[in-house]
Amino acid sequence: MKVFGICCGRKNGNTEIMMKEAFRVIETECGAQCNFVRLQEAYIKPCSGCETCIMHHWVNHDPDFRCVQPADADHFYEIEQYIREADAVIVSSPCYNLLPAGILITWLNKLHSSGDFRDVVHANPKIGATFVVGGSDYTNFCLDITNMITMELAGSYGAIVDKCGFNFVPAVGAVVLEDEILNRMRTLGKNVADALLAKKKKETIKYRGEAGVCPICHGNYLQKIRGKWYCPQCYMKAQLHMENQELIVEYTEEAQKASRWTPDGKEDHDTKLALNQKKAQENAEKIKEKRKEYADYKDAVKLRKI
Secondary structure, eight states, X not given: OEEEEEEOSOTTSHHHHHHHHHHHHHHHHHOOEEEEEEGGGSOOOOOOOOOHHHIIIIISOOTTOBOSSOTTSSSHHHHHHHHHHOSEEEEEEEEETTEEOHHHHHHHHTGGGBTTHHHHXXXXXXXXXXXXXXXXXXXXTHHHHHHHHXXXXXXXXXXXXXXXXXXXXXXXXXXXXXXXXXXXXXXXXXXXXXHHHHHXXXXXXXXXXXXXXXXXXXXXXXXXXXTEEEETTTTEEOEEEEETTEEEEEOOHHHHHTOTTSHHHHHHHHHHHHHHXXXXXXXXXXXXXXXXXXXXXXXXXXXXXX
16 A cells, blocks of 8 residues: 655655654554655646646547646656555645645646546545644635645545644744644544555545534535525535524535535536537637737736746
8 A cells, every 4th residue: 555645845844744753653554655745846837727638628528638738847747646656645735824835736736637637536536634734823724725635636525534734833843842733643644544444445434534514525614605605615505503602504415415526516517617618619719809909908017037
């Protein structure tokens, strides 16, 4: 068995130390081979938004197509191969201004260009786990966004067994002073190891992290859309009511079946995407004419060459 970790912090910094603490337990408990990448040391060429991969995947139904950028242009496919070969993936990030590290978002943006990767992990999800750490309490969106990225790499929220986040560890390596955090990472490692062994035995995989408001992504956010409240990650309608001055959030079984992560939700997404791409193709000349109007109006500032 193989476990692959993604660290977005500094070399031998907090996230790396925490990852290795989890690895020690995983290796002891189930004998899995553990490796990780320092994403900050990688070069991930940003997605240009050309949509060529989307056209091939959703319109031309060619799941093997990859990015128009050469495979050796950056480290994306090298790292992606490690994830393909892994039985479990652990994603971690420091928190910067409420969010995970930008390089992790850059990675996510390029995931559409990874050929059949999504089909492979949807068919056979990997075990997933997530953790983040911030120097202050400016961390609000970091854990759930990072966990969504873990879900994309693992293939399903149902395959994620743990997630946790920590605040006020501001100095490089200062996590070594935090016994509670290191103990929690040992628990995360144990949860991953137990899940790997359970999957090997074809037993049910259970989420063991802190439960959130949403029963699918375990997030704690609500978003108001057209007068109704939804989980913004799962796009699942919530029912709200007050009980003893506490807000109670519930999701019916019907609502959960309509989540964007279900087969029906994914089919709806793909169908709408394909229809709108077809609409754009049919109106290509009109789009070209209107774009020229805006291109002629004003150009962007000229930046110095680097």
